Amino acid sequence: MLDAIDKELLRSVADLEGIPKGAYNIRKNGKLLGREVSANIEIDAHPDQEGIVVRIAPGTVNESVHIPVILSQAGLHDVVYNTFIVGEGADVTIVAGCGIHCGGSKSEGHEGIHEFRVEKNARVRYVEKHVAIGPGKGKRILNPTTRVFMAENALAEMELTQLGGVDEAHRVNEATLSAGSSLMISERVMTEDDQTASSENRLFLEGDGSRANMVSRSVLKGTSRQDLKVNLVAKARCFGHIECDAILMDRAVNKTLPALEALHPDAELTHEASIGKIADDQLMKLMSLGLDYDEAVNRIIQAFLK
Amino acid sequence: MLELKDLTFTAPEDDGAPARTIIDHVSYRFEKGLFYAVTGPNGSGKTTLAKLVMGILPAESGKILLDGTDITEFSISERSRAGIAYGFQNSARFKGTTFRDLLSIAAGTDDEEKLVRIIARVGICSLDFLDKPVDAKLSGGEIKKIELATVIARNPRVAIYDEPDTGIDLWTIEPMVDLLKREQESFGTTTIVVSHNKTFLEAADRLLLIKGGKIAYEGALPEADSLLADLSACNYTTICEGEDNAGCYR
Numbered sequence: 001m002l003d004a005i006d007k008e009l010l011r012s013v014a015d016l017e018g019i020p021k022g023a024y025n026i027r028k029n030g031k032l033l034g035r036e037v038s039a040n041i042e043i044d045a046h047p048d049q050e051g052i053v054v055r056i057a058p059g060t061v062n063e064s065v066h067i068p069v070i071l072s073q074a075g076l077h078d079v080v081y082n083t084f085i086v087g088e089g090a091d092v093t094i095v096a097g098c099g100i101h102c103g104g105s106k107s108e109g110h111e112g113i114h115e116f117r118v119e120k121n122a123r124v125r126y127v128e129k130h131v132a133i134g135p136g137k138g139k140r141i142l143n144p145t146t147r148v149f150m151a152e153n154a155l156a157e158m159e160l161t162q163l164g165g166v167d168e169a170h171r172v173n174e175a176t177l178s179a180g181s182s183l184m185i186s187e188r189v190m191t192e193d194d195q196t197a198s199s200e201n202r203l204f205l206e207g208d209g210s211r212a213n214m215v216s217r218s219v220l221k222g223t224s225r226q227d228l229k230v231n232l233v234a235k236a237r238c239f240g241h242i243e244c245d246a247i248l249m250d251r252a253v254n255k256t257l258p259a260l261e262a263l264h265p266d267a268e269l270t271h272e273a274s275i276g277k278i279a280d281d282q283l284m285k286l287m288s289l290g291l292d293y294d295e296a297v298n299r300i301i302q303a304f305l306k
Numbered sequence: 307m308l309e310l311k312d313l314t315f316t317a318p319e320d321d322g323a324p325a326r327t328i329i330d331h332v333s334y335r336f337e338k339g340l341f342y343a344v345t346g347p348n349g350s351g352k353t354t355l356a357k358l359v360m361g362i363l364p365a366e367s368g369k370i371l372l373d374g375t376d377i378t379e380f381s382i383s384e385r386s387r388a389g390i391a392y393g394f395q396n397s398a399r400f401k402g403t404t405f406r407d408l409l410s411i412a413a414g415t416d417d418e419e420k421l422v423r424i425i426a427r428v429g430i431c432s433l434d435f436l437d438k439p440v441d442a443k444l445s446g447g448e449i450k451k452i453e454l455a456t457v458i459a460r461n462p463r464v465a466i467y468d469e470p471d472t473g474i475d476l477w478t479i480e481p482m483v484d485l486l487k488r489e490q491e492s493f494g495t496t497t498i499v500v501s502h503n504k505t506f507l508e509a510a511d512r513l514l515l516i517k518g519g520k521i522a523y524e525g526a527l528p529e530a531d532s533l534l535a536d537l538s539a540c541n542y543t544t545i546c547e548g549e550d551n552a553g554c555y556r
Contacts, residue, residue, distance in 0.1 A: 217402070290460070293383070299411065303407055
């Protein structure tokens with residue numbers, strides 16, 4: 001059964017008002033809370049490690065899988081290995097995410113190691129939100145790892161979001177792209193107080209005609225710190241782009257390292273990166289439309305992280 | 307309606323350059339519902355005057371009254387809520403913010419029907435345009451339409467446009483002037499346009515020529531011809547690319 005905190009966490013990380021329709025696997029405090037499969041989507045326990053294997057049958061379209069994790073047990077550090085096999089020609093949405101409720105002084109954490117095998121001509125949209133709430137003083141720690149293997153002409157869109165409350169986060173994203181495949185990673189991170197977040201990304205464009213686009217948007221408040229590294233390695237005739245923007249507020253600090261490596265003469269790689277405060281002309285524009293300074297700041301940040 | 311009383315602004319010392327008086331004890335009364343063109347040589351203080359009215363720059367001394375209320379100490383937001391709107395010469399570009407976001411803030415509603423009625427007034431027919439990001443990818447003409455729409459959406463008592471022809475094609479100036487005149491006449495908007503462009507100057511009910519931080523002339527355009535001919539050489543030839551028939555007074 002879901003209690004009020006569970007429902008709040010599910011709403012925050014997966015936009016769920018309760019148990020979802022279709023296939024799902026809900027994990028609470030390291031244990032299975034509920035699971036449902038569909039005719040085209042199988043979910044089994046991982047054969048070797050703690051976690052699950054989600055198999056999406058070839059040709060499955062317009063279906064979704066929800067696999068949220070909720071944590072509310074002081075001192076628990078949950079580690080799971082989840083594998084997703086998206087069959088040839090499938091077109092599905094996977095909604096993951098972890099919500100932590102910290103009520104005490106002990107730390108709580110979750111490490112989700114997700115591996116995606118996106119088969120030929122398959123399309124997957126992966127949505128992952130990380131949220132931490134609660135009055136406790138214990139650290140809330142989230143260390144996700146995402147590994148993506150993309151077959152020919154596969155397409156993956158990954159929306160990775162962490163919008164507050166997480167004290168420490170270390171994210172790793174890795175992807176290998178075959179010919180004609182496309183990967184779009186969109187990462188949104190907001191830190192405040194003395195929180196830290198780091199993100200390491202290694203994207204390998206190995207097939208002709210492959211495309212990767214990584215967009216990172218960061219907002220840093222208080223004395224928080226974020227580090228971002230993106231390595232784009234091109235081994236074929238391909239296209240890759242990195243766009244990283246960080247808004248600094250208060251006394252926060254940021255390090256952004258976009259790196260391009262062309263190992264093929266026909267590779268096209270580009271990057272743009274910016275770090276700075278909210279531009280005065282943006283604030284003045286919104287204030288000239290009637291918003292107070294604080295309202296203008298909030299609107300700009302909300303839209304930036306949207 | 308909008309009254310400036312003995313308004314002065316001095317730019318502080320900057321990087322070795324001495325402090326300089328940009329607006330020098332200017333007093334003037336803008337009447338309700340009229341169309342004013344503010345012109346003058348580059349660096350004469352016309353944009354500074356507009357920014358002082360909007361509160362983007364603080365007055366050093368003097369007063370600004372709107373319908374008798376002293377708004378000299380009002381913030382930009384307070385002046386906006388009091389009924390002054392401002393079209394920026396160089397519009398802000400955002401990341402993630404769409405035209406719909408800006409227009410909803412300006413209009414105080416996200417009701418799509420109402421937003422569509424506003425964009426129709428500036429000649430935007432496509433609904434898709436509402437969801438365009440207001441970012442660096444927009445053309446000069448697109449960002450200018452967005453700027454105008456957000457000013458108009460405020461239903462202002464006083465609309466100030468700073469060099470509204472910056473960054474747009476010469477042949478789109480005429481429709482822009484028609485739009486501002488239409489808004490002025492339909493809603494009684496007191497309209498103040500800072501410009502060198504002949505089309506705006508000709509459309510105005512009153513011309514204000516600013517020179518050396520003071521109002522050198524106030525009145526109708528024909529009487530100002532000789533003064534305008536004396537203005538300093540143009541520094542904006544990159545905008546019209548030296549076209550002979552650009553039709554501006556510089």
